[in-house]
Amino acid sequence: MYKILKAEKLADMIYLMDVEAPRVARHCMPGQFVIVKMDEKGERIPLTICDYDREAGTITIVFQTVGASTHKMATLKAGDSFRDFTGPLGCPSELVEEDLDTLKKKKILFVGGGVGAAPVYPQVKWMHEHGIDVDVIIGSKTKDMLLLEEEMKAVAGNYYPCTDDGTYGHAGMVTSMIEELHAQGNRYDVCVAIGPMIMMKFVCLLTKKLEIPTIVSMNPIMVDGTGMCGACRLHVGDEIKFACVDGPEFDGHLVNFDEAMKRQQMYKTQEGRAMLKLQE
Template sequence: MYEILKKELLAPNIYKMVVKVPRVAKAAKPGQFVIVRVDEKSERIPLTICDYDKDEETVTIVFQTLGASTIKMSKLEVGDYFRDFAGPLGNPSEFIYESIEELKNKNIIFIAGGVGTAPIYPQIKWLNSRGINVDVIIGSKNKELLIMEEEIKKEASNLYVATDDGSYGYKGLVTDLLKDLIDKENKKYDLVIAIGPMIMMKFITKLTKEYDIKTVVSLNTLMVDGTGMCGACRVTVGGETKFACVDGPEFDGHLVEFDEALRRQSMYKGEEKKKLLVEKQKEEGHVCRIGLGGEEK
């Protein structure tokens, strides 16, 4: 059992939790993820690590309530416990294996969209603690949905904020902002690390191909089981079949077949809607079996 020490609502339907997990905290590295389970009847939820503290023995997670499982998780409070908290899983970010001097000679920019802001935090924190300066772009639909701006600002050399509706910062998409930084402000980058919605990463890589900038993306949003056994996170990278959870979650963005990944990501939307309907009906004291295969799911 793993105790929740802190809980915070970052934005509408986006929560941050700090959990006491000694073994995971001591082994965690930037880019990795964990799998949590609320109770023994709950499904497994893969979440990229937002932060970790080896001394305090804590791991921080950030999640958005998109389905029945994350809604259930959002109802946990400080003092409650997760039944399971497995990790760290997946491969760490590749840059942690590079020499510090090589990294200091690179111009790196992180680009995050929505909840993708959370997993870039431990990466830029790791780099900043070693004297490596990075630029960061974070984007959201509007100011209300922007998360972790102050935390990111403390670790980044330059922070740029974009909102789709122009309610805060740059008005437009993160791709537009990156293009402006390169074309209008003469910024030069050797590496782009992008984490966010699949469609955002697709168009980031399309843009960076034009500028011949190496780009790393995280396919954490594809993961379901987190062990490679379910096959839900299969993706084609460089003509080869990979599994986001065991081979990633980070990959060379220029080699990812994003259209295939987008199709795979949409496969479970129907099932999730059914589950949400069932949970709602259970709360109301009745489960309608019509359209659910004649059984409660």
């Protein structure tokens, strides 16, 4: 059993938990994820690691309530436990695996949308700890939905919050902030975009035009998380990849987002039935 040490509501429908998982905390790297299960018959839920404390043996996860299982998960409190907490899964972020001297010469832009700010955070923190200042754009619908703002400010070189409704920071989508930074003369060697698929798609369309190589972190439906079931397959260029073992990061300019979004829609009806059951 994996004990929840802290459970906090960060924003509407968005929750943070610190979970005691020493083995995962010892081995994980930014970019990797875990699959959690609340009980024996529970759904396997993939969640990107938002932070880790190797000494305390804890992992921080951030999740949004999107379906029946995550709604149930949001009711868990400090002191409750997860039945399974499997990880670290997937490959570490491509950038943290790069040669440090090469990395230090690069101008890097991170873009997080909505709950995507959570997986962006450990990468930006890792960069900061290794003496690399990066630019960070975080977008949300409103100011109240902006996640981990203080934490992000503490580790980002430059931090650019954006809100769709213009209540805070740059008024508009993350893509218009990228355009503005480009117009100001910023030239990036690489962009990392993490968030809803539709956001990653439009960031990639723009960065392709601006000729900025872009890494995205894909979050398709996952079942086993070990490359066996095929649930998380997606087209990257001419190849079929499994997000759980080949990713979750891929070259954003090669990902077939339309197909990936269509696959995600397939599960909506099934999810609706599960939600009704939860309300019974």
